[in-house]
Amino acid sequence: MGQRKRYLFVCVNRRPPGTPKGSCATRGAEALHAALKAEVAARGLAKTEVRACTSSCLDVCWAGPVVHVSPDGTFYGRVQLADVPEICDALQKGTEVERLKLGPGEFDAETAGPQLPELPPEG
Ligand code: FES
Numbered sequence: 001m002g003q004r005k006r007y008l009f010v011c012v013n014r015r016p017p018g019t020p021k022g023s024c025a026t027r028g029a030e031a032l033h034a035a036l037k038a039e040v041a042a043r044g045l046a047k048t049e050v051r052a053c054t055s056s057c058l059d060v061c062w063a064g065p066v067v068h069v070s071p072d073g074t075f076y077g078r079v080q081l082a083d084v085p086e087i088c089d090a091l092q093k094g095t096e097v098e099r100l101k102l103g104p105g106e107f108d109a110e111t112a113g114p115q116l117p118e119l120p121p122e123g
Contacts, residue, residue, distance in 0.1 A: 001047055006091060008036055009055035009068040017118055021109060023057075024064035026118040028081065032065050035084045043088055050091050062109045063102055064116070076100040078116050 010033040014025035037052040060066045063077030067087070074096055076087065083100060090097050105111040 004049055004051045006050045006072065007070045008040075008050060008052045008087075009058065009070065010036060010052060011056070011058045011060075011064060011066045011068075012054045013057040013061070015061075017121065021061040022064060022115055022118060023061055024066055027064050027116050028119050029065035032067075032079055032081060032084070035081050036067070036087065039084050039088045040091075043092065045088070045091065050088075060102060060107055060112075062112050062115050063106050066102075069096075072096070075102040075106075077102040077106055078113075080116075 010029055011024040012029045012033055013023050015023035017026055033052060033054050040046050040050045040052050055068065058066050058068055058075070060075060060077060065079045067076040067079050068074070069076070076097060077100065079100060083097065086097050106113065
């Protein structure tokens with residue numbers, strides 16, 4: 001398969017539950033990556049348009065789950081499963097989901113908005 005137009009890097013880094021800055025995996029990032037990958041494939045975008053990849057920490061842990069869109073340079077934060085269709089709609093239209101975009105203040109834990117709660121451990 002050739003190079004796609006865009007790559008989604010979904011941080012799936014995991015830290016122990018209760019770590020102050022948290023981590024994307026404890027807020028559902030693994031399921032989010034699976035859902036994005038499935039939706040991209042279902043829309044027929046996977047082979048040419050968009051590849052949904054996993055990533056290690058993107059240094060915006062407090063805003064997790066975080067998705068970086070390359071080469072656009074966009075960071076989406078506090079992304080939920082329910083956001084997947086809207087993100088894919090935007091990818092198809094060549095637009096962005098403004099309400100999910102992280103602004104400059106979100107890249108500093110001191111000025112970032114509130115963290116999402118961690119999900120209960122599986123099992
Ligand atoms: S753990 Fe996801 S950005 Fe750091």
